[in-house]
Amino acid sequence: xxxxxxxxxxxxxxxxxxxxxxxxxxxxxxxxxxxxxxxxxxxxxxxxxxxxxxxxxxxxxxxxxxxxxxxxxxxxxxxxxxxxxxxxxxxxxxxxxxxxxxxxxxxxxxxxxxxxxxxxxxxxxxxxxxxxxxxxxxxxxxxxxxxxxxxxxxxxxxxxxxxxxxxxxxxxxxxxxxxxxxxxxxxxxxxxxxxxxxxxxxxxxxxxxxxxxxxxxxxxxxxxxxxxxxxxxxxxxxxxxxxxxxxxxxxxxxxxxxxxxxxxxxxxxxxxxxxxxxxxxxxxxxxxxxxxxxxxxxxxxxxxxxxxxxxxxxxxxxxxxxxxxxxxxxxxxxxxxxxxxxxxxxxxxxxxxxxxxxxxxxxxxxxxxxxxxxxxxxxxxxxxxxxxxxxxxxxxxxxxxxxxxxxxxxxxxxxxxxxxxxxxxxxxxxxxxxxxxxxxxxxxxxxxxxxxxxxxxxxxxxxxxxxxxxxxxxxxxxxxxxxxxxxxxxxxxxxxxxxxxxxxxxxxxxxxxxxxxxxxxxxxxxxxxxxxxxxxxxxxxxxxxxxxxxxxxxxxxxxxxxxxxxxxxxxxxxxxxxxxxxxxxxxxxxxxxxxxxxxxxxxxxxxxxxxxxxxxxxxxxxxxxxxxxxxxxxxxxxxxxxxxxxxxxxxxxxxxxxxxxxxxxxxxxxxxxxxxxxxxxxxxxxxxxxxxxxxxxxxxxxxxxx
Numbered sequence: 001x002x003x004x005x006x007x008x009x010x011x012x013x014x015x016x017x018x019x020x021x022x023x024x025x026x027x028x029x030x031x032x033x034x035x036x037x038x039x040x041x042x043x044x045x046x047x048x049x050x051x052x053x054x055x056x057x058x059x060x061x062x063x064x065x066x067x068x069x070x071x072x073x074x075x076x077x078x079x080x081x082x083x084x085x086x087x088x089x090x091x092x093x094x095x096x097x098x099x100x101x102x103x104x105x106x107x108x109x110x111x112x113x114x115x116x117x118x119x120x121x122x123x124x125x126x127x128x129x130x131x132x133x134x135x136x137x138x139x140x141x142x143x144x145x146x147x148x149x150x151x152x153x154x155x156x157x158x159x160x161x162x163x164x165x166x167x168x169x170x171x172x173x174x175x176x177x178x179x180x181x182x183x184x185x186x187x188x189x190x191x192x193x194x195x196x197x198x199x200x201x202x203x204x205x206x207x208x209x210x211x212x213x214x215x216x217x218x219x220x221x222x223x224x225x226x227x228x229x230x231x232x233x234x235x236x237x238x239x240x241x242x243x244x245x246x247x248x249x250x251x252x253x254x255x256x257x258x259x260x261x262x263x264x265x266x267x268x269x270x271x272x273x274x275x276x277x278x279x280x281x282x283x284x285x286x287x288x289x290x291x292x293x294x295x296x297x298x299x300x301x302x303x304x305x306x307x308x309x310x311x312x313x314x315x316x317x318x319x320x321x322x323x324x325x326x327x328x329x330x331x332x333x334x335x336x337x338x339x340x341x342x343x344x345x346x347x348x349x350x351x352x353x354x355x356x357x358x359x360x361x362x363x364x365x366x367x368x369x370x371x372x373x374x375x376x377x378x379x380x381x382x383x384x385x386x387x388x389x390x391x392x393x394x395x396x397x398x399x400x401x402x403x404x405x406x407x408x409x410x411x412x413x414x415x416x417x418x419x420x421x422x423x424x425x426x427x428x429x430x431x432x433x434x435x436x437x438x439x440x441x442x443x444x445x446x447x448x449x450x451x452x453x454x455x456x457x458x459x460x461x462x463x464x465x466x467x468x469x470x471x472x473x474x475x476x477x478x479x480x481x482x483x484x485x486x487x488x489x490x491x492x493x494x495x496x497x498x499x500x501x502x503x504x505x506x507x508x509x510x511x512x513x514x515x516x517x518x519x520x521x522x523x524x525x526x527x528x529x530x531x532x533x534x535x536x537x538x539x540x541x542x543x544x545x546x547x548x549x550x551x552x553x554x555x556x557x558x559x560x561x562x563x564x565x566x567x568x569x570x571x572x573x574x575x576x577x578x579x580x581x582x583x584x585x586x587x588x589x590x591x592x593x594x595x596x597x598x599x600x601x602x603x604x605x606x607x608x609x610x611x612x613x614x615x616x617x618x619x620x621x622x623x624x625x626x627x628x629x630x631x632x633x634x635x636x637x638x639x640x641x642x643x644x645x646x647x648x649x650x651x652x653x654x655x656x657x658x659x660x661x662x663x664x665x666x667x668x669x670x671x672x673x674x675x676x677x678x679x680x681x682x683x684x685x686x687x688x689x690x691x692x693x694x695x696x697x698x699x700x701x702x703x704x705x706x
Contacts, residue, residue, distance in 0.1 A: 042454035042503040044445035056594035059642040062109035070550030084566040111170040125460035128398040128414030132441040152686020166191025183225040193673035203664030233289040249273040266319035269479040279306035308333040326373035351403035362392040386474040392422040466490040482532040565589040578662035579619040586615030602635040623656040649674035
C-alpha cells in the first residue's frame with residue numbers, strides 16, 4: 001500500500017513537473033510574442049530589424065527578407081544590395097563578411113531561409129572594429145543561435161522562369177553535441193537570362209552600340225563548418241568553402257559609327273565567352289573567455305584563392321569592305337588573399353574597451369593573351385597581350401570605448417589606423433607603380449532613449465579602395481575596335497558620413513544624413529574614330545544631404561504594411577574629365593503589403609511596389625524606375641514546409657540614363673530580364689532537443705578580389 005502511494009505520488013509529481021514545464025514554455029512563448037512586437041530597434045551605431053517580428057518576412061529567402069528592411073534596396077537586375085539614397089553596401093553573416101558580389105552574392109543569400117534569421121542590422125556608419133573599406137555601410141545578418149542537438153537539416157529547391165528557365169537547389173545537414181558542432185551544406189545553381197544593352201555616344205562623331213546577350217551560370221558549392229569546445233572557456237573552429245563556378249555569355253553586338261565627316265561604318269560581332277572559376281576559402285578561429293565577466297580574446301585567420309580561366313572568341317564583320325576578323329583572347333587570373341586578426345573585448349564597471357590588430361595581404365597575377373586568326377591559325381598579338389602583377393599589404397589596429405549612462409544614454413567612440421603598401425607592375429610595358437599611405441579612421445556614436453523615443457547621432461570615416469579588376473590595365477575587347485580596361489594609377493576614395501537617427505515605438509524610423517565623398521572613381525567611356533573605349537578614373541568629389549523615413553505596422557490583424565521614402569540633394573565637382581556637373585536630387589518610395597488570407601496565417605498574399613523618380617547625380621541623369629512584385633506564400637506541416645510563388649518586375653521596366661560631358665552626351669537603355677516567375681519549396685527537418693551556440697567567422701576583405 002505504501003508503495004502504491006509512493007507510486008501515485010511520483011506520478012502526481014511528474015504531472016505537476018510536466019505542467020510546470022508546459023506553463024513555463026507557454027510563458028516563454030508569451031514573452032517571445034511580446035518581443036516580436038518590436039519590429040525596429042535603434043542602437044548607438046545601427047538600426048536593427050527583427051525578422052521574427054515581421055509576418056511579411058516569413059517563408060522567404062534572405063534576399064526577399066532584406067527587401068522588407070527599411071532603407072534597404074535589393075536590385076536583382078543589377079545584382080546589388082544598397083542603402084536607399086546611398087551606394088552599395090557590404091554584407092556580413094553574424095559578423096563574417098561574405099565578400100561576394102553580383103549574382104554570386106544573391107545566390108548565396110537565396111540559400112538562407114528567413115526562418116533561420118533572427119535580425120538584420122543596418123550599420124550606416126560602421127565602428128572602428130570593422131574594416132574601413134567600403135563606400136557606404138554594412139548589413140549584418142544575424143542568424144538564430146543554438147541549433148538543435150542531434151541531426152537537423154534543410155532542403156530547398158526553386159524554379160525561376162525568365163526568358164530562359166533556371167533552377168537552384170540547396171541542402172544542409174547539421175549534427176550537434178554539447179561540445180562538437182558540424183554542418184555540411186551543398187548548393188547548386190543553373191540559370192540564364194537575356195540581356196538587351198544599348199549605349200550611345202553623341203559628339204563630333206557618333207557611336208551606337210546594341211548587345212543582345214544570353215548570360216549563363218552554373219555553380220556547385222559545398223561548405224563545411226566544424227567547431228569544438230576544448231573547455232568551458234575555449235573553442236576552436238573552421239569553415240571551408242569550395243565553389244565550382246562556370247559562366248558563359250553568347251553575345252550579338254551591332255555597332256554603328258558615324259565619323260565627323262559623316263562617313264558611316266557598321267560592325268556585327270558574335271562573341272562566345274566561357275569562364276571557369278574554382279574558388280577556395282578557408283577560415284579558422286580560436287575564442288577564449290578570460291573570465292566570467294565577459295572578457296574575451298578572439299583570433300582568426302582566413303585564406304582565399306581562385307583561378308579564373310577564361311576564353312573569349314569573337315568574329316567581327318565590317319560592312320565597308322565585308323571583311324571578317326576572328327579573334328581569341330585567353331586569360332588566367334589568380335587573386336589570393338590572406339588575413340589574420342586578433343580582437344580583445346574587455347568589459348569593466350566603467351565601460352567596455354575593444355581593441356585589436358589585423359594584417360591583410362592581397363596578391364593578384366593575371367596573364368592575358370590576344371590572338372588573331374590568320375590562314376586558319378591563331379597568331380599571338382603581343383602588343384595587345386598583358387601580364388599584370390599586384391600586391392598589397394595592409395596593417396591595421398583599432399581601439400574603442402563604450403559606456404552607458406543610466407537607462408537613457410549609450411555612447412561609443414573609437415579610432416582605427418590602417419597603413420597600406422601596394423605595388424603593381426606590367427612587365428610587357430616595363431611599368432611599375434608603388435604607393436604607401438597611412439590613414440586614421442575615427443568613429444563616434446551616442447544614443448538617447450526615453451520611453452518610446454530613441455535618438456542617435458553617429459559619425460565615421462571610411463575608405464573605398466579599387467578592386468583588382470579596376471586596377472588591371474588589360475583591354476577587355478568587345479570587338480577589335482572597342483574595349484574596356486582598368487587603371488593601375490587609381491587611388492582610393494575617402495568618405496565622411498554623419499547621421500542623425502530617430503525611432504518611435506519600434507515602428508517609425510527616420511534619419512537625416514550628410515555624406516562627403518572625396519577622390520571618388522568610376523568608369524568613363526570615350527569615342528575615338530571606330531573605337532569606343534572605357535576605363536576607370538578618379539574624377540569627382542560629392543556632397544550629399546538626405547533623409548530616410550519608414551513606418552511598419554499591422555492593421556486589422558491581417559494586413560502588415562511597410563512604407564518608406566528617401567530624398568537627397570547632391571553637389572559635385574569633377575576633375576580629370578571635361579564634364580558638366582549639375583545639382584543633383586533624388587526621391588524614391590516603396591510600399592510593401594502582406595495580407596494573411598486565413599486565421600492561422602499559413603496563407604498570405606504580398607504586393608510590393610517601389611518607385612524611383614528621375615534623379616541627377618554628378619554629371620548623370622537617370623530616368624524613373626517603377627517596379628511591382630506580387631506573390632503567394634503557403635506554410636504547411638506546422639511551417640516545416642514553405643511554398644512561395646512570386647512574379648517580379650511585372651512591368652518589365654528598363655534602366656535608362658544619360659551622362660553629360662563637355663564634348664559629348666552618352667545614353668544607356670538596358671533591360672536585364674527583370675520580369676520573372678519564381679516557385680520555391682523549402683522543407684526543414686530534424687531534432688528539437690536542447691540547443692547550443694554556433695560561431696561565425698569574419699573575413700571582410702575577400703570582395704576586393706572581384
